[in-house]
């Protein structure tokens with residue numbers, strides 16, 4: 001049992017959450033309050049049990065028929081119900097009935113709710129992200145008949161009606177280097193059949209996955225990839241040919257099933273043909289990267305709250321450890337890291353919302369560059385914060401009675417999935433060199449720095465502009481990470 005002595009006080013004290021929720025309609029504020037009251041205690045306990053009882057794969061039924069079923073502990077199922085049905089992490093944004101009553105629900109609302117939810121449970125936040133990504137891509141790119149079939153399920157308000165999404169991208173050969181993907185797509189007159197091995201499939205029991213595959217005769221590389229929607233059930237009701245080979249034995253996010261799946265002539269609907277398959281998939285990927293950033297700031301907040309709570313109670317050498325200068329310093333660094341990263345992530349989300357709601361070109365360019373920067377920066381900060389928080393709790397922090405051990409395990413994947421740091425740095429370079437995204441980002445940053453009279457920040461903007469002008473030069477690649485770090489630090493500075 002975790003120490004659940006904290007109540008929702010930490011949420012009332014969360015000045016960043018309070019700041020953004022001030023813009024929310026009252027129905028959204030109520031949802032924030034309701035979820036806040038459940039994190040420490042109910043959700044924590046469900047998460048603890050679900051992570052101690054990870055999902056199990058049942059490949060065959062008693063008669064030896066293939067069922068490829070993932071069995072979850074009831075605690076995980078209850079968290080799913082809370083997240084999908086009660087909190088509405090998907091349907092709030094995607095259900096047309098809700099939006100026709102309340103208007104378009106800005107992305108910030110489900111992301112703020114997700115920030116709360118992920119402070120208790122990181123594993124399930126991944127299927128939430130994947131379901132949103134699947135719904136978002138299908139709503140933009142699928143044919144009407146496919147949209148009508150899938151979207152009401154992905155945005156279902158009742159848990160029993162829900163379909164969850166997944167993303168089959170990574171293969172044994174092609175992880176970061178997606179162009180090496182070997183999965184083939186063959187048209188059979190009725191639909192498409194996919195053949196290949198997907199090496200990391202989170203939410204392995206999902207009812208619908210978006211998968212990259214190369215139609216026969218398409219060229220090598222990412223330009224030859226198409227995007228397909230792979231249902232768990234074929235149109236005739238039989239189990240699709242998605243063979244769940246095994247579940248990964250993971251360091252963290254253990255409540256959630258990540259599997260290896262062999263597509264053995266799996267039935268699929270085409271969503272995008274080459275050369276657009278990968279481009280369309282990056283829309284899901286980029287949204288996932290914002291989810292990753294929200295998960296990371298949730299870790300940062302939780303780590304800070306746990307450390308602060310402990311340090312204000314624990315007495316050592318005659319006073320509370322929080323009052324010892326070195327400990328106070330660590331706590332204020334943890335707080336600053338949470339605050340900076342929160343602002344960074346939600347700033348990118350604001351631009352994403354602007355792009356999606358209005359098609360604003362400047363926001364679209366800014367979020368294009370911010371997404372890789374924000375993803376890797378917040379993820380690495382989250383990992384660092386879990387180390388610091390654990391150390392502040394001392395020996396207790398290392399034990400499973402406290403949330404810090406799981407927090408540390410769960411955070412480690414944040415810099416890896418949805419693209420590793422180096423890959424995201426390269427992506428940021430491409431966004432600058434091919435898509436001219438640096439100019440609008442720096443313009444916005446300069447505007448804010450001018451308002452506060454930050455001359456040193458403005459000088460750094462000039463230096464970075466000169467430095468990043470070299471980004472097309474292959475010799476620059478080795479220095480690119482430092483340049484991207486400095487650029488992100490400048491954005492953060494302008495948001496303070």
Ligand SMILES: Cc1cc2nc3c(=O)[nH]c(=O)nc-3n(C[C@H](O)[C@H](O)[C@H](O)COP(=O)(O)OP(=O)(O)OC[C@H]3O[C@@H](n4cnc5c(N)ncnc54)[C@H](O)[C@@H]3O)c2cc1C
Pocket residue numbers: 167168169170174175176177200201202203250253258413416417418419420421422423426
């Ligand atoms: C728990 C978990 C769940 C996952 N779930 C999913 C999922 O649902 N769907 C999915 O599609 N994938 C999923 N993944 C896969 C994940 O996205 C990949 O593992 C990740 O993108 C890295 O790819 P890779 O493992 O092939 O590593 P590699 O691509 O082999 O990279 C290894 C290292 O090489 C570095 N590197 C590679 N190329 C370069 C370069 N050009 N310059 C500098 N450095 C380079 C990388 O930065 C990295 O540090 C999951 C992974 C994990 C761990």
